Amino acid sequence: MADQSIAIGFSRKALDVDVVVTEWLSALLRWLHVIAAMAWIGSSFYFIHLDLSLRTRAGQPEGVKGEAWQVHGGGFYQMIKFLVAPARMPDELTWFKWEAYTTWLSGFALLVVVYYFNAELFLVDKSVLDLTAPQAAAIAFVSLAVAWLAYEALCRSPLGQHEIALSLIGYVFLVGVTYAFTHVFSGRGAFTQIGALIGTIMVANVFVVIIPYQKKTIACLIAGTPPDPKWGAAGKQRSVHNNYLTLPVVFLMLSNHYPLFFATRFNWLIVAIVLLIGPVIRHFFNSRHAGKGSPWWTWVVAAAGIVAIAWLSAAGPSGNKSSTLPETPKFAVVQEIVISRCSMCHASEPVWAGFTSPPKGVRLDDPAQIRLHAGLIDIYAVRSHAMPPGNITEITIKERQMLAAWITARAPRE
Ligand code: HEC
Structure with missing residues (x-):
């Protein structure tokens, strides 16, 4: 190894x-x-x-739609909107x-x-x-x-x-x-x-x-x-x-x-x-x-x-038809699922091509890290099917439900 x-x-x-x-x-x-x-x-x-916010005011020259006064950065700005070109085109137009x-x-x-x-x-x-x-x-x-x-x-x-x-x-x-x-x-x-x-x-x-x-x-x-x-x-x-x-x-x-x-x-x-x-x-x-x-x-x-x-x-991902969870699995089973479906990427030394470090710093390669990330596993792989990305490692619905049962039981260590 x-x-x-x-x-x-x-x-x-x-x-x-x-x-x-x-x-x-x-x-x-x-x-x-x-x-x-x-x-x-x-x-x-x-x-x-x-x-x-442009407002018309008496005495505005013809062709003016309205004007607005603004204050910013220590000075006052008088903004006038012309619908026709001004008498003389400005040299610089932004x-x-x-x-x-x-x-x-x-x-x-x-x-x-x-x-x-x-x-x-x-x-x-x-x-x-x-x-x-x-x-x-x-x-x-x-x-x-x-x-x-x-x-x-x-x-x-x-x-x-x-x-x-x-x-x-x-x-x-x-x-x-x-x-x-x-x-x-x-x-x-x-x-x-x-x-x-x-x-x-x-x-x-x-x-x-x-x-x-x-x-x-x-x-x-x-x-x-x-x-x-x-x-x-x-x-x-x-x-x-x-x-x-x-x-x-x-x-x-x-x-x-x-x-x-x-x-x-x-x-x-x-x-x-x-x-x-x-x-x-x-x-x-x-x-x-x-x-x-x-x-x-x-x-x-x-x-x-x-x-x-x-x-x-909160309706959950599509595909999760049954709402009854399996019995809480042993931690060894959970670990097996996570190692086989997640850790090729989420490890300190990922083996998945193209990764030099665990994505988003999430490591799922030892028991302590898996338990630490139970909440995130819940959001990304149980309540949604965001992970594995595109289900590239083909986790099954049954496995997701095992994870759900384990998380519902507050992620026991045993
Ligand atoms: C093929 C590699 C790969 C596999 C397998 C994989 N992930 Fe990921 N994971 C990623 C990538 C890449 C990201 C970052 C996505 C992004 O850029 O938003 C990520 C992000 C995450 C995050 C998000 C962290 C955050 O806070 O943004 C969690 C949680 C996660 N994965 C959990 C899992 C779980 C649980 C599994 C197994 C069921 C799993 N991943 C399988 C590649 C993988």
């Missing part, structure tokens, strides 16, 4: 370089992604607030677009490094659908493009003119895609995919509609010809979509830390509820910033949605 682990330690040295490089690449991309997303969401929330583009570029790179390169761990679950890693990555990638095209077609169709019908169809479309993803990928993969899909739509709104139309409008204003009002309307429509999609997307991006959401029976329904709660909360702030009062009912709806999510997430 000792000889074997030394041998593995040595033979792995050559591999360690790319394991470490991947780890760092993932860390740097994540850092960039989170910062770019903060800058993007920050500036878009800022401008929504600014736009809604555009807001790289926040969005950087968020997508870094996010997509991260998706490739974490999910598409490690598809067998994070994207595929053979008990959901028997896919190879390249198949899963290809489906995931193509679905982003197809869903975006479908959204674009919907917005440009006659339906695009009817706000309510469009949002209803858009909602059903996103829930439908989520349902499909949870039947193709692992729960975790499905959640990240739907998050990436919504994020892609949002960035494409900036890249394909909002910015190009703004450029055309400016060109017209400079040339002194009237811009097509359709451009402004389309840009506005896409900004509103982005506004309402922001909170759900952030939830989805964070959800991979919470197996009770993504790896339980009603995971797709949880997403359906989040897609409602996010817009409802945004509505509260939008009304307030527009000076139209505070619709407190939105918080009641949001709270009800959150209670529903918590309740659904």
